[in-house]
Amino acid sequence: MSKPTDKIIPVVKAEEEEAAEEEDLVDPQQELRDACAQKQDAQAQWGVYQECNDRVNSRSNTAETCEQELIDYLYVLDHCVGKEIFKKLK
Structure with a gap:
């Protein structure tokens, strides 16, 4: 039985995307964080964190x-990522 709102509000069903397309998605922030973690500033701050730990x-x-x-280390990473992240966003 149809509801009265079915005639007023159209129902749109999204097409199912293939699973392969979803696997191709890559988070640009994570890529940049991984690259920034290899830089000397981040490595030095990570060393300070590890000594404390x-x-x-x-x-x-x-x-x-x-x-x-830890906050100092994350600040260094975020500062590095912040320089490049908006270039990669659409």
Whole structure:
């Protein structure tokens, strides 16, 4: 039985895309992050984060966290990605 709104609001069914087309999609931000992670700035900041992480993990009772080091590392990555990401977007 049809609803009264079926006559007023048309129903459009989307065509199903092939699975192969979906596999071809690549996130440009992830590609840029991977490339930026290899740069010297990011590698240096990653080293600082790892040193902090090793220090914290070596202690059994500490209030220290590596939150700031992680934020600094992500800032370096985002700054690098931000320079190029809008060139890749449509």
